[in-house]
Amino acid sequence: MFNGDFVNQQAGHFAARLRREAGDDQGKQISLAWRLALCREPTAAELTQMRTFLSEESLEQVCRVILNLNEFVYPE
Amino acid sequence: MSRFIPNPTPCGQTRREFLWQVGGGFAGLALADLMASEARAASPLAEKQPHFVSKAKHCVFLFMNGGPSQVDTFDPKPALKKYHGMPYTGDAKVGSNGRAVGHLMQSPFEFTRHGQSGLPISSLFPHTARFADDLCVIRSMHADTAAHASGCLQMNTGSIFIGKPCLGSWLSYGLGTENQNLPGFVVMTDPRGGPIGSASNWTAGYMPAAYQGTLFRSGGSPLLDLATPEGTSDRTQRRSLDLLKTLNEEHLKMHPDETELVARIESYELAYRMQTEAMNVVDVDREDEATREMYGLDDKRTADFGRKCLLTRRLIEKGVRFIQLYSGGGHIEDTWDGHTDCITNHTLHAGETDKPIAALIADLKRTGLWDETLLVWGGEFGRTPTSEGVGKPGRDHDWHGFSMWMAGAGVKGGQAIGATDELGFKAVEDRCHVSDLHATILHLMGIDHSRLSFPHQGLNQRLTGVEERQVITKALA
Numbered sequence: 001m002f003n004g005d006f007v008n009q010q011a012g013h014f015a016a017r018l019r020r021e022a023g024d025d026q027g028k029q030i031s032l033a034w035r036l037a038l039c040r041e042p043t044a045a046e047l048t049q050m051r052t053f054l055s056e057e058s059l060e061q062v063c064r065v066i067l068n069l070n071e072f073v074y075p076e
Numbered sequence: 077m078s079r080f081i082p083n084p085t086p087c088g089q090t091r092r093e094f095l096w097q098v099g100g101g102f103a104g105l106a107l108a109d110l111m112a113s114e115a116r117a118a119s120p121l122a123e124k125q126p127h128f129v130s131k132a133k134h135c136v137f138l139f140m141n142g143g144p145s146q147v148d149t150f151d152p153k154p155a156l157k158k159y160h161g162m163p164y165t166g167d168a169k170v171g172s173n174g175r176a177v178g179h180l181m182q183s184p185f186e187f188t189r190h191g192q193s194g195l196p197i198s199s200l201f202p203h204t205a206r207f208a209d210d211l212c213v214i215r216s217m218h219a220d221t222a223a224h225a226s227g228c229l230q231m232n233t234g235s236i237f238i239g240k241p242c243l244g245s246w247l248s249y250g251l252g253t254e255n256q257n258l259p260g261f262v263v264m265t266d267p268r269g270g271p272i273g274s275a276s277n278w279t280a281g282y283m284p285a286a287y288q289g290t291l292f293r294s295g296g297s298p299l300l301d302l303a304t305p306e307g308t309s310d311r312t313q314r315r316s317l318d319l320l321k322t323l324n325e326e327h328l329k330m331h332p333d334e335t336e337l338v339a340r341i342e343s344y345e346l347a348y349r350m351q352t353e354a355m356n357v358v359d360v361d362r363e364d365e366a367t368r369e370m371y372g373l374d375d376k377r378t379a380d381f382g383r384k385c386l387l388t389r390r391l392i393e394k395g396v397r398f399i400q401l402y403s404g405g406g407h408i409e410d411t412w413d414g415h416t417d418c419i420t421n422h423t424l425h426a427g428e429t430d431k432p433i434a435a436l437i438a439d440l441k442r443t444g445l446w447d448e449t450l451l452v453w454g455g456e457f458g459r460t461p462t463s464e465g466v467g468k469p470g471r472d473h474d475w476h477g478f479s480m481w482m483a484g485a486g487v488k489g490g491q492a493i494g495a496t497d498e499l500g501f502k503a504v505e506d507r508c509h510v511s512d513l514h515a516t517i518l519h520l521m522g523i524d525h526s527r528l529s530f531p532h533q534g535l536n537q538r539l540t541g542v543e544e545r546q547v548i549t550k551a552l553a
Contacts (some may be wrong), residue, residue: 001301002320003302003304005305049323053315056315057312057315061312064316069320070327071323
């Protein structure tokens with residue numbers, strides 16, 4: 001799930017879609033990612049967390065983490 | 077603030093208070109126990125005390141998948157020479173699944189006495205034969221089934237039916253494991269395929285999944301996707317895992333009762349810890365030339381099983397409890413299942429495994445791990461002393477009598493226990509059922525098979541089942 005080719009490839013596609021549809025605005029990218037993957041808006045705390053993460057890591061890494069979230073893997 | 081107590085009691089509490097406190101107290105006790113078992117469940121593989129002191133701490137099961145022929149390996153039958161080519165007239169059921177029954181067939185492999193003990197071993201195993209004085213051959217094994225799938229299940233789980241925990245699971249359950257950075261129960265299959273029934277042969281059955289076997293591949297990365305993807309730095313990997321953990325823990329607060337979510341969070345961390353430990357263990361390329369030669373890594377024929385055996389030694393060094401290696405996989409001639417030509421078949425499979433097994437024994441002796449490691453060799457059943465059909469040198473399944481061997485910690489080597497009949501069909505002396513073998517393996521690992529149980533469906537289930545089973549005391553040093 002975390003290291004496999006497939007998930008990492010999908011994380012790449014996911015990030016490309018976020019850039020395509022939300023542009024370069026980090027807030028919009030995160031918000032869209034949350035809506036597409038988790039069907040909800042990110043909380044304020046999550047937004048801050050993701051912005052901090054994105055200051056050093058790529059959008060692909062964010063997508064890789066999202067695809068591994070328990071919240072994503074186990075739909076309610 | 078003073079309180080009005082309408083009916084003072086000797087304990088100074090109201091009836092309601094008393095009941096509430098007592099009730100709360102009992103509930104508290106139950107809760108404490110629940111939490112304690114949760115804590116146990118959190119690390120089901122923590123090391124546990126055996127029932128009694130034993131020498132063996134690790135067990136290696138060399139599974140000769142398909143069923144090696146006893147009369148061609150460890151059970152010499154001079155009578156077969158005498159009756160070669162004659163029809164069998166005894167009362168043992170010969171042949172499985174309605175396969176054609178042929179004539180009595182002598183072994184083309186010469187038996188020679190080896191070591192000080194003079195244990196007879198066929199020419200199929202010139203390397204293993206060097207350790208004849210360490211081997212305890214059981215010539216009187218018998219199983220309950222003529223089919224591979226149920227036979228493998230019985231050898232692995234004690235039952236011919238699917239869904240029971242395996243020997244490795246029972247050992248993990250009973251003893252835990254020494255190294256929390258590696259699985260306690262490792263399985264390595266043959267590159268040609270798994271045993272029939274595949275994962276049911278290393279399942280934890282009705283036990284928690286933590287006790288199931290972990291499948292290692294013998295070439296390249298032992299576990300799929302354990303390595304960090306190329307281009308991802310260690311720093312990024314750790315930071316992404318931290319983010320994942322934080323977000324998952326936030327999510328968990330809303331679902332505090334879901335232990336599966338906790339297990340999944342922990343699995344990422346175990347995998348991360350294993351990245352270091354497991355990757356080091358499987359890096360067999362760093363072994364010196366002499367070791368590579370000893371295990372036969374540079375010879376195409378022995379390379380795969382040799383690599384498995386070398387990996388086994390390294391896993392034992394790291395404290396892994398139970399390791400199972402499969403020789404043969406897939407179907408018929410790709411396993412020891414020599415229906416068509418048992419001679420070519422056994423020459424191939426023995427040739428692939430003999431040198432690596434001897435190397436493993438020698439290497440364990442060199443490192444001192446021999447004194448704490450138990451080796452078990454054998455398949456799910458044996459093969460008929462008759463040919464399968466006339467005019468071809470194949471042998472059919474024989475589950476009434478077959479040979480296995482044990483060696484290492486706690487085992488009295490240099491002997492053959494039990495006997496089959498004159499022709500080698502059926503175990504007749506000191507008969508040893510598969511479950512008796514299990515009882516003996518557990519005993520050698522410090523466990524009383526009658527006391528190790530797991531509650532399931534209203535029964536305290538045991539590896540050895542509900543029937544009376546015996547430890548083979550003659551095998552004990």
